[in-house]
Amino acid sequence: MTSGTLTGAGLSLGTAAVWGGGDFAGGIATKRTNVFRVVAGAHACGLLLMLLLVWLTAEPLPPRSTLLWGAVAGIAGAFGIAALYQALSIGRMGIVAPVASVITGVLPVVAGMYSEGMPDRIQLAGFVLALVSIWLVARPDGEIDTHRGLGLAVLAGVMFGLFLIAGKQAGHHGVFWPLVAARTVSTLLMLLIVAFSAADKRPLRPALVPILFSGILDTSANALFIAATQHGRLDVTAVLSSLYPASTVVLARIFLKERISATQNAGIVGALISVALIASR
DSSP states (O other), X not given: OOHHHHHHHHHHHHHHHHHHHHHHHHHHHHTTSOHHHHHHHHHHHHHHHHHHHHHHHTOOOOOHHHHHHHHHHHHHHHHHHHHHHHHHHHSOHHHHHHHHHHHHHHHHHHHHHXXXXXXXXXXXXXXXXXXXXXXXXXXXXXXXXXXXXXXXXXXHHHHHHHHHHHHHHHGGGOXXXXXHHHHHHHHXXXXXXHHHSOOOOSOSGGXXXXXXXXXXXXXXXXXXHHHHHTXXXXXXXXXXXXXXXXXXXXXXXXXXXXXXXXXXXXXXXXXXHHHHHHTTO
């Protein structure tokens, strides 16, 4: 394994750890106020962070095509994060996050089949394990409502997969400028939705701190992901980054005392193992 591959793998795992923390914070914020207000606030914080990093690093302005890919990533990411935060707020974080992660990791690999050929047998085994794991996680339980938020989790996974594919394209000529484009588009889109949605009478103040953490962590993870794609293949980077539920589950168990059945635990472990198998090439 080359130093570039090791760097890409390290950045991808860093992406997963930071993404998971951002998702936990976003899910907490969405329990307290409307999801679109959460995403608008979080992405506005992320935009300010990226503008600061552009200024500090003096990253040159990339070609227009890079900014356009960043905008596409921003649209997909905005709807993905809104779906995930809503799912995390109404479902169990330890169940919703792994389902979303499997879909997130699988989609870029499926796209890669057309451009780079079929995956090997180990990766195909990972696909099979992923499907079985989703069934175990979503299986009805007598004491736990396993279905709440699962549809939104699938939608989030699809949108995140599209974000990763577009993010790879946007990352050819920069890290921070593509995310400036992404966050500008996503923030404006969410603000537009908030403006035309029914007013949320709940106060925003209790959600401000988790919104801030969500925005900083999520946008930082996106920057790590784009940097990772510059050192390795999209499919491997995507599926390693999709290990993000690990930190979400740990935080949910520590702070929310979530309980998950043995069958669902097996599904969660299987989902994470499937990601590793898919990344084995």
